Amino acid sequence: MQTMVQADNLVKVWNPGPAQTIAVDHATFSVQTGTFTVITGKSGCGKSTLLSLLAGLESADEGTIIIDGRILERSEKQRAGVRRESVGLVHQFFQLIPELTIRENLQIPFDLNGLPLDEFFVKELIRQLELEGLEDRYPHQLSGGQQQRAAIVRALAIQPAVVLADEPTGNLDRLSAQKVMKLFRQVQRRLGITVIMVTHDLDLARQADRILYMEDGRISGFGEQDAA
């Protein structure tokens, strides 16, 4: 099996100094290509910080990350390049561009990569996450759950090598959360997309191939499972 993500001894300190927070504390792990991993742990244990390092949004203070065969460098530009080409990111707080409609938001990753939008695939994602008819609305004209689902469609639309999803079901009811899970499973199995998802929901976590537990910035354990 190939490795999609290799993280070695990652450290991220917020506000270095007397009031610092060691959000990620010597985290080492790898994620195999085409697998579904869940990251779980208490609020504040460093899950979002870890994802932002993997996505190259922040640079680690120590340690190395190799993602889709490329090392993430100090240069923000280099990291943005890797993110653009290999990563689909679902933020914990969606981060849809408020001035753009859903349709225009979905177009962004394609514009950044200079690729044509795959109409058929995007339509299928929209259908599965029940966003049909909402494409020309602005984010503020959608419910929280609809915005969250739109952010998921945006992350998957480009068929990235790896999807990093930060509590993508945080605003959804059980049925909608299960639909999101099913969609991630599908893209993972059919398209070989590697999925890394942060969740507090143990029911959802149990459906992943592997669970990575975090505690106070550290990776405190791994759970392999035979997912259904």
Ligand SMILES: Nc1ncnc2c1ncn2[C@@H]1O[C@H](COP(=O)(O)OP(=O)(O)OP(=O)(O)O)[C@@H](O)[C@H]1O
């Ligand atoms: N930009 C920031 N500046 C300073 N401290 C931060 C920043 N982002 C996060 N932190 C701190 O780092 C720690 C880890 O935060 P993080 O957001 O990674 O946790 P989390 O596991 O995602 O929590 P949650 O489950 O509540 O989303 C927390 O103590 C938080 O207060």
Ligand SMILES: [Mg+2]
């Ligand atoms: Mg978080």
